[in-house]
Amino acid sequence: MTDTAIAASSATEYAGRSGFARALNAFVSRLVIIVPYLWLLFFFLVPFIIVFKISLSQTAIAMPPYIPVLGFGEGLSGFWAQLKQLSIDNYLWLTEDALYFNAYVSSVVIAGISTILTLLVGYPIAYGMARAPATLRPTLLMLVILPFWTSFLIRVYAWIGILKPEGLLNQFLLATGIIDQPLIILNTHTAIFIGIVYSYLPFMILPLYSALEKMDFSLIEAAQDLGCPPISAFWKITFPLSIPGVVAGCLLVFIPAVGEFVIPDLLGGSQTLMIGKTLWNEFFANRDWPVSSAVAVILLLLLVIPIMIFQHAQARAQEQGR
Amino acid sequence: MKSLGSIRRSFAPWSDPAAKPYIVFENVTKRFGDFTAVNDLSLSIFEREFFALLGASGCGKSTLLRMLAGFDEPTSGRILLDGQDLRGIPPYKRPVNMMFQSYALFPHMTVENNIAFGLKQEGMAKADIEKRVADMLKLVKLEQFAKRKPHQLSGGQRQRVALARSVAKRPKVLLLDEPLGALDKKLREETQFELMDLQQELGLTFVVVTHDQEEAMTMADRIAILDKGEVMQVATPTEVYEAPASRFVAGFVGNVNMFEGKVASRDAGSARISGGNGLTIKTENAGDASAGSDVVFAIRPEKIKVSSKKPADAEANVAEGEIYDIAYLGDMTVYHVRLADGQVVKASSLNAVRISEDPLSWNDRAWISFRPDAGVVLTR
Amino acid sequence: MNSSWSRFNITSIVLGFAFLYLPIVLLVVFSFNESKLVTVWGGFSTKWYGTLFQNKGLMDAAWVTARVGVISATVATVLGTLAALTLTRYTRFRGRVLFSGMVFAPLVMPEVITGLSLLLLFVAVGLDRGFLTVTLAHITFSMCFVAVVVQSRLLTFDRSLEEAAMDLGAPPVKTFFQITLPVILPAIVSGWMLAFTLSLDDLVIASFTSGPGATTLPMKIYSQVRLGVTPEINAACTILIAVVAVGVIAASVVNKRREVQRLRDEQAAQRG
Numbered sequence: 005m006t007d008t009a010i011a012a013s014s015a016t017e018y019a020g021r022s023g024f025a026r027a028l029n030a031f032v033s034r035l036v037i038i039v040p041y042l043w044l045l046f047f048f049l050v051p052f053i054i055v056f057k058i059s060l061s062q063t064a065i066a067m068p069p070y071i072p073v074l075g076f077g078e079g080l081s082g083f084w085a086q087l088k089q090l091s092i093d094n095y096l097w098l099t100e101d102a103l104y105f106n107a108y109v110s111s112v113v114i115a116g117i118s119t120i121l122t123l124l125v126g127y128p129i130a131y132g133m134a135r136a137p138a139t140l141r142p143t144l145l146m147l148v149i150l151p152f153w154t155s156f157l158i159r160v161y162a163w164i165g166i167l168k169p170e171g172l173l174n175q176f177l178l179a180t181g182i183i184d185q186p187l188i189i190l191n192t193h194t195a196i197f198i199g200i201v202y203s204y205l206p207f208m209i210l211p212l213y214s215a216l217e218k219m220d221f222s223l224i225e226a227a228q229d230l231g232c233p234p235i236s237a238f239w240k241i242t243f244p245l246s247i248p249g250v251v252a253g254c255l256l257v258f259i260p261a262v263g264e265f266v267i268p269d270l271l272g273g274s275q276t277l278m279i280g281k282t283l284w285n286e287f288f289a290n291r292d293w294p295v296s297s298a299v300a301v302i303l304l305l306l307l308v309i310p311i312m313i314f315q316h317a318q319a320r321a322q323e324q325g326r
Numbered sequence: 327m328k329s330l331g332s333i334r335r336s337f338a339p340w341s342d343p344a345a346k347p348y349i350v351f352e353n354v355t356k357r358f359g360d361f362t363a364v365n366d367l368s369l370s371i372f373e374r375e376f377f378a379l380l381g382a383s384g385c386g387k388s389t390l391l392r393m394l395a396g397f398d399e400p401t402s403g404r405i406l407l408d409g410q411d412l413r414g415i416p417p418y419k420r421p422v423n424m425m426f427q428s429y430a431l432f433p434h435m436t437v438e439n440n441i442a443f444g445l446k447q448e449g450m451a452k453a454d455i456e457k458r459v460a461d462m463l464k465l466v467k468l469e470q471f472a473k474r475k476p477h478q479l480s481g482g483q484r485q486r487v488a489l490a491r492s493v494a495k496r497p498k499v500l501l502l503d504e505p506l507g508a509l510d511k512k513l514r515e516e517t518q519f520e521l522m523d524l525q526q527e528l529g530l531t532f533v534v535v536t537h538d539q540e541e542a543m544t545m546a547d548r549i550a551i552l553d554k555g556e557v558m559q560v561a562t563p564t565e566v567y568e569a570p571a572s573r574f575v576a577g578f579v580g581n582v583n584m585f586e587g588k589v590a591s592r593d594a595g596s597a598r599i600s601g602g603n604g605l606t607i608k609t610e611n612a613g614d615a616s617a618g619s620d621v622v623f624a625i626r627p628e629k630i631k632v633s634s635k636k637p638a639d640a641e642a643n644v645a646e647g648e649i650y651d652i653a654y655l656g657d658m659t660v661y662h663v664r665l666a667d668g669q670v671v672k673a674s675s676l677n678a679v680r681i682s683e684d685p686l687s688w689n690d691r692a693w694i695s696f697r698p699d700a701g702v703v704l705t706r
Numbered sequence: 707m708n709s710s711w712s713r714f715n716i717t718s719i720v721l722g723f724a725f726l727y728l729p730i731v732l733l734v735v736f737s738f739n740e741s742k743l744v745t746v747w748g749g750f751s752t753k754w755y756g757t758l759f760q761n762k763g764l765m766d767a768a769w770v771t772a773r774v775g776v777i778s779a780t781v782a783t784v785l786g787t788l789a790a791l792t793l794t795r796y797t798r799f800r801g802r803v804l805f806s807g808m809v810f811a812p813l814v815m816p817e818v819i820t821g822l823s824l825l826l827l828f829v830a831v832g833l834d835r836g837f838l839t840v841t842l843a844h845i846t847f848s849m850c851f852v853a854v855v856v857q858s859r860l861l862t863f864d865r866s867l868e869e870a871a872m873d874l875g876a877p878p879v880k881t882f883f884q885i886t887l888p889v890i891l892p893a894i895v896s897g898w899m900l901a902f903t904l905s906l907d908d909l910v911i912a913s914f915t916s917g918p919g920a921t922t923l924p925m926k927i928y929s930q931v932r933l934g935v936t937p938e939i940n941a942a943c944t945i946l947i948a949v950v951a952v953g954v955i956a957a958s959v960v961n962k963r964r965e966v967q968r969l970r971d972e973q974a975a976q977r978g
Contacts, residue, residue, distance in 0.1 A: 046827075255814070423873055
């Protein structure tokens with residue numbers, strides 16, 4: 005039973021001045037739920053409904069640049085007439101123009117490849133951290149988290165200076181004689197991969213580390229004692245036990261990477277097609293609000309499944325935490 | 327059956343029909359969803375009593391305590407304190423205080439602020455609070471630790487702060503949830519006696535929840551033994567041990583040997599029980615067992631004598647067997663004797679003499695014997 | 707245990723941290739470059755910091771960002787803490803599934819969607835884009851991060867502390883302010899810091915929801931970066947990194963010290 009319920013049913017002799025206090029307690033505990041609830045409804049859920057509605061509207065040269073602008077100014081019948089103007093034209097437009105389809109596909113492909121690369125880079129680091137001496141682990145953990153606190157934009161920006169044709173990487177490679185022609189990395193997919201792996205690495209390492217750190221390493225010793233060689237013990241014991249971390253890490257990288265804007269925009273150059281960038285351009289350059297809304301709705305649908313998996317995993321972790 | 331009195335004190339309001347109980351659980355049931363934690367339970371506790379709720383985890387003992395404190399409300403039934411129904415009264419308005427198993431010391435407050443917390447809620451004058459806190463610190467011998475935070479104390483000190491905090495408000499009833507559970511064995515034994523002294527000194531009613539039977543036996547005036555949300559027996563420690571009400575109680579408290587059998591004959595208090603193994607047991611504690619009924623005869627290991635020769639005592643119950651196992655425990659030795667039908671009987675004997683040759687060894691023939699008044703007949 | 711920390715593990719950690727830190731280190735180093743060409747070392751100089759402070763556009767943007775950050779982090783901390791309390795304390799109320807969905811979804815929502823949807827909301831209700839709208843947007847997405855941080859603290863919170871307070875006569879609201887809040891305060895503080903950094907960091911959502919006169923620092927940096935890498939931007943970035951790094955390191959050193967002191971106290975208490 006909640007505190008409120010007890011307070012609300014408070015009775016008789018001990019009650020004293022509790023009438024007011026009781027009402028106050030009940031009111032306050034209601035407020036705890038209501039305030040954040042209403043905030044999120046208004047600033048998170050309602051905006052999505054608006055996005056959906058506008059995705060069914062027509063572009064117009066006006067402010068706001070779409071029609072119909074739903075409203076009850078002309079009464080209920082007027083509202084109904086406005087409603088009839090909604091159409092799925094924008095969605096049809098998205099299917100007709102191969103640009104959008106390609107953008108979605110290449111977003112998913114780029115995000116997928118980057119996720120795998122991040123996992124490959126992050127796993128050995130997380131593993132090494134989990135096996136580091138216990139006294140060193142908090143420091144290592146802080147070192148992983150620290151870049152996360154520094155601006156995303158800055159970290160992406162730092163790579164421009166490194167990757168560009170006359171940049172530091174090429175200078176270094178030319179000076180050491182490894183190559184004799186500067187590598188073209190900036191404004192290619194490779195640069196995007198590097199950018200995503202770099203930016204999202206902490207998101208991968210943290211869940212992996214927490215899964216590996218919890219693991220009892222005497223299990224490995226037991227496996228080896230039972231005749232299992234180290235490599236095989238890794239695949240048969242360590243990796244399966246770290247799968248919750250792998251799943252969480254991959255989702256935390258993949259989901260935001262699909263809709264990523266800054267990295268493809270700064271590192272990928274003009275010919276890279278990613279949906280976050282397409283949406284941005286549709287909105288800011290073409291000022292086509294209905295089409296960018298439709299792009300957003302489809303992007304959301306694309307991410308619903310991974311987001312649901314993520315939520316489910318979160319809820320389960322929370323259950324276990326209790 | 328001979329009457330079994332309380333050894334400790336001549337304090338026994340429960341045997342006085344005129345005495346009015348202080349805390350009454352009246353047909354209390356508590357369900358959590360499908361799970362019934364407490365099932366139609368009735369119980370009376372008297373003023374100034376040291377009462378123990380004993381049971382395994384999940385038996386409902388903590389739920390009873392939490393209902394008394396006000397953290398849970400009974401699904402049905404009533405709880406009365408000093409004649410007043412507690413239903414609907416929130417925990418912060420009940421005249422009972424609780425000492426938590428985890429101690430629940432406020433980590434951000436000093437020892438003295440922890441102890442003063444409840445007094446401040448009452449709106450007590452500042453000078454009075456200071457005086458009371460000083461008294462409490464003295465009571466638990468922590469005067470020099472007043473300014474420390476909980477994490478700067480040892481386990482035993484924390485336990486004493488928790489105790490001081492819960493008695494500072496002079497509650498009518500003090501509830502103790504596994505009060506010694508977090509202490510090591512040695513400290514636990516010392517603290518048991520401190521708690522008993524404190525209860526005497528303050529004249530409070532103590533209700534303690536524990537899973538440790540020794541703890542309950544040592545401290546409590548009476549013990550309620552709980553299983554699956556029901557009371558199995560409420561009695562003094564002596565009664566619980568020497569005259570358990572059921573097989574469950576006999577098995578739960580201490581070690582016991584049980585013989586299954588039928589009542590062959592009975593007159594007055596005594597009876598003859600014939601076991602399936604051909605053994606016939608004479609007993610003087612037949613209770614309410616009627617002739618012909620299936621019963622269990624229960625006897626504690628220390629009441630059984632083991633000898634290498636057949637005992638001469640004509641009164642005693644005697645059976646022949648073979649030494650199956652010997653466990654030397656220092657203060658005593660436990661013999662496991664296998665009877666003809668294969669039942670293994672435990673018999674313990676005190677090692678009163680230092681280094682004596684044990685005449686019994688593995689696989690020796692041996693006789694067990696016990697007096698007719700040594701065990702009890704259990705019908706439930 | 708030490709033997710198992712093999713050469714392979716050490717190597718992967720060293721390489722991993724080099725990868726994480728080298729770009730940032732290079733960026734900082736080249737902010738002290740004399741030459742205007744960012745990638746060619748022309749000697750040590752702090753002149754770019756001088757020009758940076760005379761760049762009124764950047765300074766204004768920094769001021770906007772600081773105000774948005776402090777206000778949004780503070781409101782987000784209050785709302786996020788309430789949301790965390792709701793999630794952990796009220797296990798049954800109508801719409802709980804929807805509520806927890808709305809708390810967790812923004813954590814992984816692509817920023818372009820959050821930004822676009824909030825902008826369209828502001829247009830729909832006729833709110834002019836500017837300082838207020840950016841702040842509201844930042845509150846909305848950072849409160850969810852605060853909620854997660856505070857929630858994980860509340861899950862390990864010993865409820866018997868609250869029960870003890872109530873048992874000693876403190877009503878629920880008083881119990882919350884005297885016991886619960888002080889005990890979870892460190893989590894709330896780190897929630898605030900996280901919300902502040904997220905606000906400081908955000909480009910995409912700010913670009914959608916901000917308007918004239920409320921250009922934030924990331925927006926300003928972004929518009930200059932698109933024109934090319936300049937030592938001045940390196941200097942601005944270095945200052946931002948320094949501010950955040952000093953804050954985070956100081957906080958963790960304080961924490962660490964407190965932890966060590968606590969361990970020492972506990973050991974001393976056990977001995978004596």
